[in-house]
Amino acid sequence: MRTRLDHLVVSALQQGAAVPAFTCYDFTTALAVVEAAEAAGRGAILLVAPKTAATPNGLRLISALRGLADSAGVPIAVQLDHASDLRVIADAVAAGADSVLADGSSLPYEENIALVREARAVLEAQGHAGVVIEAELGGLAGDEDRAFGLDAGTGTGTAGLTDSAQVEDFVARTGAQLLAVAVGNVHGKYKGEPQLRWDVLQDIAVRTHIPLVLHGASGIPAEELVKAAAMNVGKVNFNTELRTGVLATLEAQTGPYRADGENLQGLLGKWNASAKDFAAGALSTLTK
Ligand SMILES: [Zn+2]
Secondary structure (H helix, E strand, C coil), rough: CEEHHHHHHHHEEECCCCCCEEEEEHHHHHHHHHHHHHHHCEEEEECHHEEEEEEHHHHHHHHHHHHHHHHHHCCCEEEEEECHHHHHHHHHHHHCCCCCCCCCCCCCCHHHHHHHHHHHHHHHHHCCCCCEEEEECCCCCCCCCCCCCECCCCCCCCCCCCCCCHHHHHHHHHHEEEEECCCCCCEEEEEECCCHHHEEEHHHHHCCCCCHHHCCCCCHHHHHCCCCHHHCEEEECCCHHHEEEEEEHHHHHHHHHHHCCCCHHHHHHHHHHHHHHHHHHHHHHHHH
């Protein structure tokens, strides 16, 4: 069943768990995520990239994901990820997204706040006051959709680590219901071992009651991720590792399935299995 993202995350935190969120560029991956969530008896979040949502086909994908969430046997939320374009936010919500990351983290502090507030105003004017808004404070290095090796916490000429001293003011003025933080996590691949700044995360967690969100979880070892919920991190975003697994599967299996009578259906089954295995692993890690 489709559910409010904030309710899903808060109820997981109350059980000492976090909810995984998976970027879905396509419906095959989304089906696999929902199947894994149903098998685990846990909720999950389907993320749509802003570049996806900026196209007519992407908006149709959002509508399809909403239908998938409605029919799921466990709570599922559909979120527009990392959007800074108000038009994309409005279109994605009109198409069926029930939550949005209004991401002004690359902007100066006051402009970041203004973007989140404008996003809320646009959605309210559209009659979508119930949409859940995540905001981001601190700059994450890396690219959401393409992975290259990155040093953790280097930033990309943006704010770098979340400044915990800004957290209370930022949350109060944006009205955000979840807060994405930069604590040494990056989008894409980590160069060497990721060094998460648990001290910074702890400092943030004591300053706000809203759930925190960790982006760029691919590459962070499971023994680190299991600590997240204790720091009020209720949502953990995965993308790169999911893509890596699917692409490796397709690379290995395309030849055999072509030889097997151009068997696209069989190949899609392997795609599904790869994504489902990954999602099952993430679900299990975050509920330990
Ligand atoms: Zn992200």
